[in-house]
Every structure is written in structure tokens, then in C-alpha cells.
Amino acid sequence: MALATPKEPFRAIATTPGELDRLITAACREQMAAVIAGNGGGEVFFIGRLNPARVVEAVEPLAFGNRGAVPALLPYARPGDVCIHNHPSGRLEPSEADIAVASELGGRGVGSYIINNDCTALRIIVRALEPPTLQPISVGKLANWLKPGGRLAERLAGFEYRPQQIEMLQAVGEAFNSDGIALIEAGTGTGKSMAYLLPAIAWAIRNNEKVVIATGTINLQEQLIEKDIPLLLQNSGLQFEATLMKGRNNYLCRRKAQYLREHPDFLQIGEKAAQLAEIQAWIRTTRTGSLEDLPFTPDPEVWESVMSEADNCLRTRCPFYDTCFFYTARRRAARAQVLVVNHHLLMADMAIRAETENYSATAVLPPYQRLIVDEAHNLEEVATSYFGVRVSRGSLAYCMRRLFNTRRNDGLLIWLAGRIHNGEYPVAPQQHDELLLKLGRDLPLQHHELLTAMEEATGRLAEALERTERTPLHQPLEIKRRIKTEDLAGPFWREEIDAPLRAVVTAARPYLENLRAVGRALLPFLEEASPELATPLLELQSSLNKVEAAIGRLIKFLGSAEGQCRWIEYRRRPGGRLPDVTYCLAPLNMAAELRENLLRRCRTVVMTSATLTVDQRFDYLLRQIGAEDPLQLGLIGPTAAEASASAAPGGEELEPPPAEPFAENATSAAEIIELIPPLPSDASAEPDELPPPRARPFRALILATPFDYERQVYVGVPMDMAEPTDPRFEEALTGFLGPTLEISRGRAFVLFTSYALLGRVFDRLAPGLEARGYPCLRQGTIGRSMLTEAFRNEIGSILFATSSFWEGVDVAGEALSCLVLTRLPFKVPGDPLTEARIEDLRRRRLDPFYHLVIPQAVIKFRQGFGRLIRTKTDRGAVLICDPRVATRRYGQIFLRSLPTQRIHFARQSELLDALRTFYDDQPGRDDD
Numbered sequence: 001m002a003l004a005t006p007k008e009p010f011r012a013i014a015t016t017p018g019e020l021d022r023l024i025t026a027a028c029r030e031q032m033a034a035v036i037a038g039n040g041g042g043e044v045f046f047i048g049r050l051n052p053a054r055v056v057e058a059v060e061p062l063a064f065g066n067r068g069a070v071p072a073l074l075p076y077a078r079p080g081d082v083c084i085h086n087h088p089s090g091r092l093e094p095s096e097a098d099i100a101v102a103s104e105l106g107g108r109g110v111g112s113y114i115i116n117n118d119c120t121a122l123r124i125i126v127r128a129l130e131p132p133t134l135q136p137i138s139v140g141k142l143a144n145w146l147k148p149g150g151r152l153a154e155r156l157a158g159f160e161y162r163p164q165q166i167e168m169l170q171a172v173g174e175a176f177n178s179d180g181i182a183l184i185e186a187g188t189g190t191g192k193s194m195a196y197l198l199p200a201i202a203w204a205i206r207n208n209e210k211v212v213i214a215t216g217t218i219n220l221q222e223q224l225i226e227k228d229i230p231l232l233l234q235n236s237g238l239q240f241e242a243t244l245m246k247g248r249n250n251y252l253c254r255r256k257a258q259y260l261r262e263h264p265d266f267l268q269i270g271e272k273a274a275q276l277a278e279i280q281a282w283i284r285t286t287r288t289g290s291l292e293d294l295p296f297t298p299d300p301e302v303w304e305s306v307m308s309e310a311d312n313c314l315r316t317r318c319p320f321y322d323t324c325f326f327y328t329a330r331r332r333a334a335r336a337q338v339l340v341v342n343h344h345l346l347m348a349d350m351a352i353r354a355e356t357e358n359y360s361a362t363a364v365l366p367p368y369q370r371l372i373v374d375e376a377h378n379l380e381e382v383a384t385s386y387f388g389v390r391v392s393r394g395s396l397a398y399c400m401r402r403l404f405n406t407r408r409n410d411g412l413l414i415w416l417a418g419r420i421h422n423g424e425y426p427v428a429p430q431q432h433d434e435l436l437l438k439l440g441r442d443l444p445l446q447h448h449e450l451l452t453a454m455e456e457a458t459g460r461l462a463e464a465l466e467r468t469e470r471t472p473l474h475q476p477l478e479i480k481r482r483i484k485t486e487d488l489a490g491p492f493w494r495e496e497i498d499a500p501l502r503a504v505v506t507a508a509r510p511y512l513e514n515l516r517a518v519g520r521a522l523l524p525f526l527e528e529a530s531p532e533l534a535t536p537l538l539e540l541q542s543s544l545n546k547v548e549a550a551i552g553r554l555i556k557f558l559g560s561a562e563g564q565c566r567w568i569e570y571r572r573r574p575g576g577r578l579p580d581v582t583y584c585l586a587p588l589n590m591a592a593e594l595r596e597n598l599l600r601r602c603r604t605v606v607m608t609s610a611t612l613t614v615d616q617r618f619d620y621l622l623r624q625i626g627a628e629d630p631l632q633l634g635l636i637g638p639t640a641a642e643a644s645a646s647a648a649p650g651g652e653e654l655e656p657p658p659a660e661p662f663a664e665n666a667t668s669a670a671e672i673i674e675l676i677p678p679l680p681s682d683a684s685a686e687p688d689e690l691p692p693p694r695a696r697p698f699r700a701l702i703l704a705t706p707f708d709y710e711r712q713v714y715v716g717v718p719m720d721m722a723e724p725t726d727p728r729f730e731e732a733l734t735g736f737l738g739p740t741l742e743i744s745r746g747r748a749f750v751l752f753t754s755y756a757l758l759g760r761v762f763d764r765l766a767p768g769l770e771a772r773g774y775p776c777l778r779q780g781t782i783g784r785s786m787l788t789e790a791f792r793n794e795i796g797s798i799l800f801a802t803s804s805f806w807e808g809v810d811v812a813g814e815a816l817s818c819l820v821l822t823r824l825p826f827k828v829p830g831d832p833l834t835e836a837r838i839e840d841l842r843r844r845r846l847d848p849f850y851h852l853v854i855p856q857a858v859i860k861f862r863q864g865f866g867r868l869i870r871t872k873t874d875r876g877a878v879l880i881c882d883p884r885v886a887t888r889r890y891g892q893i894f895l896r897s898l899p900t901q902r903i904h905f906a907r908q909s910e911l912l913d914a915l916r917t918f919y920d921d922q923p924g925r926d927d928d
Contacts, residue, residue, distance in 0.1 A: 013092065014122040024048065024056040024084075029119040032084070035061045036117050041088050043070035048082040048113075054128050056082055072101050079109030082128050090116045092123035102126045137202040139173035145198065145236070152194075155235040160191075160872075164703040168195035171701050172606050176203045176370065179603040180697030183376075183621060185612040187705025187899060188866050192608055193220075193228050196372050197338075201232065201240050203370065203604075204337035210368045212339045214346040216375030216382070217808040218292075218785075224340050242338035243329070245365065247345055251329065252279070252289040253308040254320040259535045260305060266415060266536070267305050267402060275302045289325025297783070301401075312542040319531060334366055341365065343373075343382040351387070354597045369603040375808075376607035377859050380590050380624040384833075387593070388586035391553040393458040393578075397451060399546040402539065403515075404447045412539055413439045413447075416518070425533065431521050438514050446511035453507040457500035458581040464496040465570045477572035482565065482832035497568070501554055501583070508551045515544045557583045564588060567832035586833050588840050595626030610705075611862040615893045618700045620855035627698075707869050709900035714877040714918045718908045721883050724823040730757060733822060733881055734764050736908050740879060741765075743915045744818035746774035746796035747876075751806055751864050753825050755780070761822075762800045774798055779805060791815065807863035812870040817919075819868040823882040824894065825860040826853060854890055858897050865898060877915055 014020045020029065028048070036044050045063035048056035063071040067088045077083050083105055092114045094102070102112035102125040111128035115121065143166050145151040153159045168186055175182040176199055186192040200211040215221050225244045232238060260266055261280055264273065275298050286293055291303060308326040321327060333339055349364035356363070373379055404411040417439035419425055420432065427435060465479050487493050519540055526537040557566065569582040587593075599605055607621070614620050622628050718736060722728040741748055746769070752758040758779070766776035775794050777787055779801040791799045792815050799805070806825065827834045834856075838848035868876045885891040886905050895903060904914060 012124045014124075015120070020120070020122060022055065023113070023122060023124075024059075024119075028056055028059045029115075032059055032061075032086075032115065033117065033119045036086050036119075039064045041117055042066045043068070043085055043088060045070045045072055046084040047073075047077050048084055050080060050082065050128055054130075056084075056128075059084065069097075074101070074105060074110075077105060077108075077110045080128070080130065082111035082113055084113045084115060086115050086117055086119075088117055090121075092116065092121060094123065094125050098125060135206050136177040137173055137199060137206055139170050139177065139199065142173060142198050142202060143169050146194070151237070152232075152235055156231065160706075162189075162191050162706050164706060165191040165195045168192055168608075168701070168703055169198055171699060172196045172372075173199035173202075175606050175697070175699070176200070176604050178697040180699065181599060181605045181627075182607070182698075183612060183618055183700040184606065184608040184703065185618075185701070186608055186610060186703045187707075188610050188869065189705050189707045189872065190610075190703055192610075193224060193374070194232075196374075196606060196608065197224070197228055197232060198236070200370070200372060201236075201238055201242075201338060205238060205240055208337075209370055210337060210339060210366060211370040211372065212341060212346070212365060212368045213372045213374065214341050214343050216343050216378040218342075219808055219810055220374060221340055221342065229338070229340075240338065241332075241336040242340065243332045243336040244340045245329070245333050245345060246290065246292075246342075247348070247364075248310060248326055249304075249307050250291045251308040251326040252283065252286075252291075252306050253312070253326070254283070254289075254324065255314065255318055255531055255535065256312070257283055257306045258320075259531070267412075267539075272299050272302045275299055276305070279303075279306060286325075288329070290329075309542055311545050312538040314531060314534060314538070339365065339368070343375075343379055344386060346371075346373075347383050347386040350593070350597045353601070354593065369601075371598065371602045371604065372606040373608070375609050377609045377611050377621070377863075379594070379607070383590040383594060384586050387590070388584065389553045389556050390582055390584050391550055391557065392580060392582040393454050394580060395582075396454050396547070396550045399543070399550050400447060400451065403543050403547075404444050406444070406448050406451070409444075412536065412543065413443050416522075416536055416540070419536070425522055425525055427521060435518060435521055438518055443511065443514050443518070446507070446514065450504070450507045450511050453500075453504045457504050458579075460500050461496050461568065461581050462570060462572075462579045464492065465568075466572075477570070479570040480567055480830060480832050481570075482567040482835060483561075485561075497583075498558060501558055505551060505555060505558075508547070512544065512548060512551070515540070515547075519544065554583065557585050561585060565833045565836035584832070588833075588837055591624060591626035593626075594624070599625060599627060610866055611859050613702060613897070614855045614858045615896050616702065620851075620859075623851070705899050707872060707874075707899070709869065710902050712869055712872075712875050713900060714904070714914065715880070715898070715900060715902065716877065716904045716906065716911045716914065717880045717883060717886055718911055719883050719886060719905050720907045721881055723884055724882055730760060734761050736879075736881065737761065737820065738765060738768065739912055740820065740915065741769060741774065741798055741818070742772065743912060743919060744877065745919070746798045747815060748798045748818035748820060749805065749811075749816060749867055750798065750800045750820045750822065751867075752800070752802040752822050753828070755802055757822070758800055758802050766800075769798060776800065779803075784809075806860055806867075809867060810870055811867070812874060816868060816874075817876040819865070819876065819878045821861070821864050821878065821880050821882070824857055824884060824891075825864065826857045849890075854893055858894055861894050862897050877918060879911070 011019065014023055017026070020026075024032075032044075032046060035046075036042075043065040044061050045065070046059045046061050049058040049060075051057045062073045062076060065071065070085055072083070072085075074083075083101075094114060098112070098114065105112055106126040106129070109129045110126075112125040114123040114125065146153060146161070146166055146169065148161050153161065164186065168184055168190060171182050171184055172195060174180060184192070186195070196213070200213065203209065204211045213224065215224070221244060225242070229242045233240070257280060260276060264276075275296075278296065279294070279298065279302070282294060283289070291298075291307070308324075315321065318324065345364060352363035402412050404413045416425075417436055420427060420435055420439070465481070469477060469479070483493060483497070488498075519537065522537055522540075525533045526541075565586050565588055567584050569580075569584060571580045573579065607625070612618060612621050619628075721736065722732045737750065741750075750761075752761075762776065762778050766778075769776050773796065775797040777791055777797055777799045779787065779799070781787070782790070784804060787799065787801075788809055788811065791797050792811050795815055797815075834852070837852055841848040841851055865878060868874065868878055885894050895901070904911065906914070
């Protein structure tokens with residue numbers, strides 16, 4: 001980083017007009033003195049913009065404090081700026097707090113000055129710094145490493161030269177060098193992770209910038225962290241640090257765990273205490289404290305009792321701060337050049353940055369300007385889920401369960417009452433009886449009233465929905481009903497939804513007010529006392545926040561739904577269990593958010609997947625991310641200087657300070673910042689002086705798979721199969737599957753789009769297949785990863801699955817030699833969100849079938865097809881049991897999207913004969 005060269009010997013203190021003029025213009029000093037006087041002489045926080053001579057020529061006052069302190073709004077300072085504040089005493093010696101703030105700012109390329117009230121003297125803490133010049137990476141050199149005879153080709157066992165991998169590496173490298181956007185569809189087997197890791201790591205090392213890699217599945221995260229990145233560390237000669245970042249709730253909190261060990265009756269874990277004991281023993285051996293490393297899957301309530309939470313944390317006051325699993329992981333993230341995250345964490349970070357307009361300080365993730373999104377075909381779906389709303393009776397009760405248990409008459413409220421009564425919290429005499437009354441009488445009663453109101457609301461809605469159905473009560477029932485705008489004037493909305501939920505909100509108000517009042521009364525013990533006294537109060541704060549958030553979601557559901565889809569879900573379950581009603585809200589379109597907060601804010605964006613296109617075109621993805629017109633991305637938000645420093649490694653504290661505990665109508669730190677208007681991007685420039693828009697490189701690239709699908713795969717379509725809408729389809733499908741799975745000797749995935757059909761077909765086929773020695777597995781009986789592992793280990797098994805098994809499952813080798821796609825994976829008719837999006841497209845005079853329905857199904861279809869061939873030695877058959885793929889015009893779109901055009905359309909009997917020949921020719925077959 002280069003420093004401005006002074007014309008005279010440098011002085012840290014400026015007192016003469018000449019010295020001051022070389023730092024801040026006279027006009028700015030006059031303006032600042034007037035603002036300080038208008039603040040009664042108290043401290044004011046300014047941000048100064050510098051001209052090319054490194055002189056402050058424009059200032060913006062952002063915060064107004066008292067004579068002792070002022071808020072330091074660090075996120076609004078960009079590299080090359082100067083933060084300025086005054087010392088009313090006239091003494092310009094920096095305090096410890098001044099130095100701490102200046103250190104953080106200096107690390108991001110921001111200077112720090114102190115002035116006196118009349119701006120006649122100035123003290124420099126950190127000089128104004130020029131932003132670094134970004135250095136391009138040598139794309140050709142990196143590409144040579146992956147060519148025959150190259151550095152990695154020579155060192156990696158089993159290395160295969162793949163021209164597609166080289167082409168992808170070059171495209172990614174150019175996106176880094178040119179601040180570009182690249183959309184890259186890389187077929188299975190391309191080696192895309194290595195193709196983007198090499199240029200990403202090289203860029204991060206050369207320019208000291210973080211690169212974030214976001215994935216959609218745990219499998220890919222594990223591949224990157226446990227396989228690909230270690231391979232590069234060992235064989236590339238590059239020295240770098242990479243880490244996997246997880247959400248905070250994935251880490252254990254040592255303080256909470258210790259408190260439960262010392263007070264086993266604190267949260268009334270009861271019959272689940274054995275799990276808690278196992279976790280306590282695990283703490284002594286774990287290095288990460290991560291849920292994924294726990295050798296068993298704990299009950300959610302047990303894990304929540306010991307997991308790390310932002311609103312249940314003492315931060316630096318915690319005795320375990322130095323060894324905290326969460327903060328250790330965050331410190332590691334601050335040092336790392338490459339961060340691997342999941343899509344959900346990326347969306348959480350995006351939401352906070354969009355809300356606070358903070359793109360240069362830490363939010364959920366450290367600041368970054370270079371982003372790679374793998375498995376990008378799922379990004380919009382994850383964004384929709386993250387920004388949506390779901391709340392039910394069960395979810396509200398779960399939030400409230402720790403506060404009070406009406407059945408056992410215990411919980412946190414009773415615990416606190418007992419501690420206050422025993423004098424452990426020595427409150428003032430006038431508060432003592434009032435607190436005991438609230439904790440022992442008022443709050444338990446209001447707790448019961450709130451739960452009762454929610455049960456009555458959901459019960460009333462359930463009864464109304466049941467009146468419209470004729471399904472026998474002993475059978476399961478699922479209903480999804482969309483609430484349209486025109487429904488809001490009708491009796492169903494007013495009487496069955498709106499009025500009952502407003503009663504819930506009304507019941508929540510006194511309950512929340514009393515919880516806040518108790519918290520405020522005990523606040524001194526949270527701020528000053530030991531963890532022994534603070535832990536129950538942090539638990540109270542956390543539970544209060546959860547209940548407030550749940551009620552907030554209900555209020556949002558009841559409010560304006562412009563640009564949103566609102567619906568209810570009802571599930572009747574057999575066995576006498578309470579029916580479940582869920583209130584749902586989701587955005588119709590995430591395009592603007594993704595465009596503005598990812599594509600325009602990041603200087604490099606690479607989106608990749610094996611399935612980004614539909615019919616060899618990127619149109620669907622471009623609409624999802626708001627980039628139909630690449631010219632919309634021509635204006636780059638932050639400058640090169642901003643990007644350089646904002647992506648540099650940050651400090652140790654990687655989250656904004658918490659909101660004031662137990663504050664009435666508590667506003668989050670993010671909401672507080674939002675109230676402050678952002679500083680103009682260039683306070684000194686006139687409109688005609690702004691730099692002209694710069695064209696931004698934008699590339700879309702399709703790379704074919706290196707696999708020989710013509711040789712490795714037999715694809716068949718039974719043309720005499722009934723269509724899925726035909727009542728005879730189930731019978732025909734079952735009749736075809738039986739002999740097919742025997743010919744393949746099991747070793748098959750049978751993928752459905754309906755749980756109901758899956759269940760019926762499984763019940764009919766499984767007994768006979770198992771009698772012939774083919775173990776049959778069914779999705780839903782055990783967890784997804786355990787089910788996959790069982791299939792992989794039991795050669796000859798058959799997995800009947802739906803939904804999540806269409807993608808993200810990797811079974812290489814003989815274990816998977818047959819794939820059956822029972823039908824084209826169109827969204828289930830009546831899905832509220834799909835229905836609303838179809839109407840939205842029609843309003844915009846777009847054909848929803850070809851703009852939404854077909855693209856969604858094609859992407860899913862391609863993902864399902866891709867489960868079979870994972871390596872060059874894999875071999876197997878794909879049966880598409882939906883003749884519409886050949887008989888309907890839109891079927892050609894599905895077929896053209898496949899990696900092979902050698903597809904056999906024949907009668908079932910002919911296909912079975914062909915399959916026998918295909919498997920008879922399979923290398924290594926053992927004759928039965």
C-alpha cells in the first residue's frame with residue numbers, strides 16, 4: 001500500500017493554517033466547526049472524502065454524541081476516506097477506544113483524524129491511505145498446471161487431462177481479472193471445483209482478498225474442504241488458508257453446557273438427559289464443537305440447550321471467550337483467504353448487508369467482493385425460502401416451551417422466581433414482590449392464554465378446511481390453499497384466519513411486555529454479574545426474542561402481501577395427533593435482490609452447475625438472477641479501491657453489537673443503522689463529473705461432459721406406457737418396474753415426484769423383490785445420508801425415493817446401475833407459489849408454461865438423469881417412464897437437454913429384451 005508523499009517533513013499534529021490546508025480544506029473546517037457548535041460542543045463523527053492530492057474536500061456528519069463519546073459508524077467509510085471526530089476538551093491525545101477504532105479502519109484503508117471544536121488543531125492517528133492496485137493473475141500459467149506435464153498433472157494420482165476443465169479455469173480467471181460475471185454450465189466430470197479453486201486461490205493470495213465459495217449441498221462442501229483444497233495445499237506449492245464457515249447454531253456453547261452440568265434441572269431436559277450427558281463427555285474431546293462432528297444426532301431440544309446463539313452470548317465477558325468454538329471458527333474465517341459456505345449462509349449475509357447498506361464490514365460473513373456460487377441452479381429456491389415466512393402452532397409452542405411448562409408447572413419463569421425469592425438476585429425491595437408476582441402468576445397465565453389463542457386459531461381453521469374435504473378422518477390429509485387478494489374481502493379470510501390470528505397477536509402483547517419488564521428489572525445482573533447469574537437472563541432474552549420473532553412473522557403474514565404469495569398448509573396425521581396448520585408467505589421473485597446485492601455489489605461473480613441451461617440457453621437463470629439484460633450490470637457499485645480493502649481480512653469481532661437487552665419494541669442493530677441515511681458515493685462531485693459507466697464483462701459458457709454417454713448409458717422410453725395422468729398409469733408402471741429391476745439385478749434408483757405413488761408402488765413391489773434377494777429401501781424410513789450409505793454398501797439394493805434424491809446424491813460404481821425416472825418432474829398441480837408465479841407471468845404477458853413450468857421441470861429432470869454416471873467407468877441404463885417426453889411438443893426440450901441423443905423409443909417388451917442384452921454385455925458380470 002503506497003502512502004502519499006508529503007511536501008514537507010511529516011508532522012502528526014497540525015496547528016497552522018498551512019499545515020491544516022494540506023489535510024482539510026478551509027471550507028470543510030468551517031463547515032465542521034459549525035456542525036460541532038450546533039451539537040452543543042459535543043462529539044460529532046464525520047466522514048471525509050479526499051481529492052487526488054489526498055486533502056479532505058468534502059465532509060459528511062453522520063453521528064452526534066455528547067461531550068464524552070459519539071457512535072463510530074464504520075460501515076459507511078470506504079477505502080481512501082478519513083474518519084474524523086472532535087475532542088471537546090481540546091486535548092487531542094487519542095484514547096484507547098480511539099486507537100482501537102483507528103486500527104480497524106486502518107486495516108480497511110481508512111484514515112483517522114481528531115480535531116478540536118473550532119477545527120484549528122488536528123491530530124493524525126492513521127494517515128489517509130491510497131488503495132492498493134489489484135494485480136491480475138496469470139491465467140495461462142494456471143491452465144498449464146492442469147495440462148499434461150504440468151505441475152498438478154505430474155503430482156496428482158490418477159490425473160486426467162480434460163480440455164473442458166482448462167476452458168472453465170480460463171473463464172473463471174478472466175472473470176477475476178476483469179471484474180466480470182461468468183455463468184458456466186460444466187457437465188458432470190468436467191472437474192469444475194478444481195477449475196474454479198485454482199484461480200480463486202491465486203487471486204486471493206496475490207491481492208489479499210477473500211473469495212467466498214457458496215455451495216448448495218453438504219456433499220460438495222465436504223468434497224471441497226476434505227478433498228480438493230487439501231490436494232491443492234499439498235501439491236500446488238500455493239500457501240493459503242481455507243475454512244468452512246457454518247451458521248452460529250452449528251457450534252456448541254461451552255458456557256451454556258457448563259451451566260447445565262452444574263444445574264441439571266435448569267431447562268428440564270428430563271428423559272433426554274442421557275443425550276446431554278453424551279454431549280458433555282464429547283466436549284472434552286472435540287476440536288471443533290460442531291454439530292456435524294457429534295457422533296450421534298441429538299434431539300433438537302437437547303442441542304438447542306447447548307448451542308451458540310447471538311442473543312445468548314457474553315462475548316468478551318465470557319470466561320470461555322478465548323476457547324469458544326464459534327469465535328475460534330470466526331477468527332479462522334478472518335484469517336482465511338477462501339471461505340466455503342452454503343447458500344443459506346450466503347443469503348443470511350446478503351439480507352443483513354441489504355438492510356444495513358453495509359458492504360465493507362462484517363455481517364454474517366467477513367466482507368468480500370469475489371464470489372463463486374456452485375450448484376447455482378438452486379440459488380433462487382434457497383433465497384425464496386430464506387426470505388419467506390412460515391409459522392405454526394407447533395413452532396410458536398416450541399419457542400415458548402423453555403419459559404413455562406403448563407403441564408409440569410416449571411420452566412425458566414419458575415426458576416427465576418425461585419432464585420429471586422432465595423436472594424440470588426438481590427433486587428430492590430420495591431421490585432421484589434412485583435417480580436415474583438409477574439413470574440409466578442401473571443406470566444404463566446398469559447403464557448397459557450397465548451398458547452390457547454394459537455390453538456383456537458389453528459383449530460378453527462382446521463375445522464373450516466375439514467368441512468370442504470371428504471377424506472375419511474382416519475386417513476392422512478394434506479391441503480395447501482392459497483390466499484389471493486380477492487379472498488381478503490371474503491368470510492373465510494376474515495373469520496377463519498384474520499380475526500383468530502389478530503387475537504393471537506393481542507394475547508402476545510401483555511405477555512411480551514411483562515417478559516421485557518422482568519428482563520429490564522434484572523438487567524444489572526446481566527451487565528455486571530458473573531456468568532452464573534447472567535446465564536438464566538441470557539436464556540430469558542433468547543426466548544423472548546424467539547417469541548417476538550414468531551409473532552412478528554404472524555403480523556407479516558397478516559399484512560400487505562404485495563409481491564408475495566400467501567397460503568396456508570394443513571396436514572392431518574393418523575394416530576390421533578393434533579393436525580398441523582402452517583401460515584406461509586414467500587416472495588414471488590428474487591431477481592432484483594440477487595441482482596442488486598450479489599451481481600452488482602460483488603466485483604467478480606461466477607455461477608456454475610452441471611444444470612444451468614434449458615434447451616442450451618441460459619434465459620431461465622438470467623431471469624432468476626435479474627440479468628436478462630446484461631447492460632443492467634454495466635454500472636459497478638463500489639470502486640476498485642472499495643473492493644480491495646473491503647475484502648481484506650477483518651478483525652476478531654465478526655458480528656455487529658447486539659441490540660439493547662430487553663428494550664421495549666426492541667430494534668435490531670441493523671434496523672437502527674437503516675435509519676441513518678447513507679453517505680453519497682462522491683460528496684464532492686457534480687453529476688457531470690461522475691465517472692462514466694464502465695462496461696462489465698459478462699460471459700455465459702456451456703462445457704460438455706467428458707463422459708462417453710453413447711457408450712456408457714442405455715436410455716429407453718416405453719412408448720406403450722400409460723401417461724401419468726391416466727388412471728392406468730400406476731398399474732402399468734408397477735408391471736414394468738418388476739421385470740426391469742430383476743434384469744438390472746437391483747442396483748437401482750426409482751425416482752418419483754409423489755410420495756403417495758411411491759408408497760403404493762413400494763408396497764406392491766418390495767415383498768417380491770426382497771424375496772428374490774434385492775433389498776428395498778424407501779425414502780422417509782431413515783435419514784437421507786444414512787439411506788444413501790445403506791444403498792451404497794448393499795450391492796443389489798433398490799432405493800425408492802422422491803424429491804431430494806433427484807439431486808445432490810453421488811453413488812459411483814456398480815451400486816447404481818439402473819435409474820428409473822417414473823415421470824417428468826413437473827411441480828405438483830396446485831402448488832400455491834407456482835400458481836402465484838404463473839399468474840404474475842401472465843400479468844406481464846409472458847407464457848408461464850415456457851418461462852417457468854418447463855424450465856423448472858427440465859432442470860430437475862437433468863439433475864435426476866445425472867445421478868447415474870459419476871465416473872468414466874460407470875455404466876447403466878436410464879428408463880424414462882413418461883411417454884410424453886416423446887409424444888408432446890415440449891418433450892423435445894427435455895430430450896435436447898440430455899447429454900446424449902441416443903434414446904430408444906420402443907414397446908415395454910422390446911425395451912426389456914434390450915436391457916437384458918445391455919446388462920449381459922456389462923463388464924465383470926457374475927453369471928447367476
